[in-house]
Amino acid sequence: MKTAQVLAASVLAFALAGLAGPAMAADEPDPEGVEVSVTIEPLRVPGTLSMTVADNSGVTLTESGSDAAARQFTGTLPTVTVTDTRLPDEIPDGEFWAVTGQSSQLVATGDPAKTIDPKYLGWTPHLLSDTTTGAVAAGEPVSSALSDGTDAPTEGLTGQELLVSIANSTEEIGTHQVNADLALRTPVEVAAGEYHSTLTLSLFDQS
Template sequence: MRINKTAHLLAAAVLGVALAGVAGPAVADDDPENGVELSVTIEPNTTPGQVSMTVADNGGVSLQEDGSNAAARQFVGTLPTVTVTDSRRPEEIPAGDFWAVVGQAGEFTATGGSAPPIGPQYLGWRPRLLSDSTSGAVEAGEPVSSVISDGTGAPAVGLQGQELLVSTANSADEIGTWEVNADLLLRTPADVAAGEYRSTLTLSLFNQS
């Protein structure tokens, strides 16, 4: 598929607001001749909606060894929750429109040593939709395995441009807020060099219409 429009990753912040020393309510005059009639005309909201993405606050993911065997060393963790919000109105969604969150892992490079890097083809994931999608308009991406298969039958291609979350229908049903995370599985050769390795997993939200 050809993606021709990209939405940017947005940072989220929460601001707490408190009221202190609030005065008591003023006493209204009971004389109707002193009253003020109020009216307001609210026009339809013309601000266009959008598709946006946020990632839950996190300090990174530390993968821990679990499930290693003679065939591979395995290290696991959980991706922080990713939220996609589609605030468009039905009439704003073009025919054939869909969006997708795509993950791309970088190389795991050793810190303070000369060990060779571990390529992104050794990292897999199992996406998990956390929101209810009874309409089927939004689905989690397909699981993928390291090139050293995890035995589940998932494609052994690694985390190289794989879908985490995708809207699957040209429908107003995709409007709303959707949350997803994923189990991460790094499977390396059994003789991988010891050391501390670091990588960056980039998540991108694409919109196609």
């Protein structure tokens, strides 16, 4: 009970002290006051590293370049864009990224027993954006398991690079575009049919 009384008296004394002071105009600054100011900057939105593929209805390969060694079917991969909006301090030292492509097995419509191994599908990537720093480059050409006569590795699309950053820091920041010439080279005795597969493109951020 004593504590409650002391608190009440203290509050009352404070209120009376305010009433007893000299009158002050509403617009006069308090001679003993301290002005407080603050500038609040907009929230910083972290940058991102992202990949998009141009609108498309798929790629239809048509026969072109067949010879006695193989039947060949070609087409063009839709444009792939990698956008890096991060600030320099958001990119860890030594970090780089890569876009890779991996094809599923080609399966004949209506006859799943007829297939073509993805090792027969290759590509030749082409850098479309102007990157004068050399920080981003198109991946190396990859041939079908049936060589196309070039020095390209005959690996097929089993996880090969389409676009890769070859440096870290600010040189990677920006927008980078790439596409690729696709070439399916099959044995000449490949079974006739309409085949379909999925080419999966993935963006990996690595260090």
